[in-house]
Amino acid sequence: MADTHRTSIRTPRARVRGLGVAGHGAGHWWQQRVTAAANAVLMLAFVVIVARMSGRTYPEAVALVSNPIVAIVLVLAVASVAIHMRIGMQVVIEDYVHAPGLKVAALFANNSYAVVVAVACIYAILRVGLGQPV
Numbered sequence: 001m002a003d004t005h006r007t008s009i010r011t012p013r014a015r016v017r018g019l020g021v022a023g024h025g026a027g028h029w030w031q032q033r034v035t036a037a038a039n040a041v042l043m044l045a046f047v048v049i050v051a052r053m054s055g056r057t058y059p060e061a062v063a064l065v066s067n068p069i070v071a072i073v074l075v076l077a078v079a080s081v082a083i084h085m086r087i088g089m090q091v092v093i094e095d096y097v098h099a100p101g102l103k104v105a106a107l108f109a110n111n112s113y114a115v116v117v118a119v120a121c122i123y124a125i126l127r128v129g130l131g132q133p134v
Contacts, residue, residue: 013048026131027069028087028090028091031083031087032084032087032088032091035080035081035083035084035087037079037083038076039077039081039084042073042076042077042080042125043077043081045073045077046073046074046077048094049070049074052064054102058064062128062131065125065128065129066128066129066130066131068129070129071125071126071129074125074129075122075125075126077127078118078121078122079118079122082114082115082117082118082121083114086110086111086114087119089114090107090110090111093106093107093110
């Protein structure tokens with residue numbers, strides 16, 4: 001009879017919850033991959049939108065961003081890039097910052113920065129998209 005019990009460094013609770021050694025499981029890994037795939041498509045659309053704005057006057061550019069499809073694509077691009085950036089930097093911080101206090105501060109700064117950038121960009125897109133110049 002073969003021994004089916006494998007030696008593991010995970011706690012029984014972590015095994016039940018499906019978490020890896022670091023306690024995050026595969027969630028961040030999947031989020032990073034999904035946002036990377038979304039970014040590939042959304043950045044292509046972003047480049048096309050920016051290229052279409054080239055040489056246009058400000059009112060014409062505002063009219064382009066006022067298109068609901070264009071505004072939605074821009075908002076999705078900003079959100080996806082911000083999430084991808086936050087997760088990527090979080091992994092770097094968790095891997096290379098070892099002092100507990102500094103790690104907490106760096107993670108807080110990383111999350112705050114991602115939120116501030118995303119909110120500022122989305123605010124500008126919505127403001128221009130709704131016809132109110134920034």
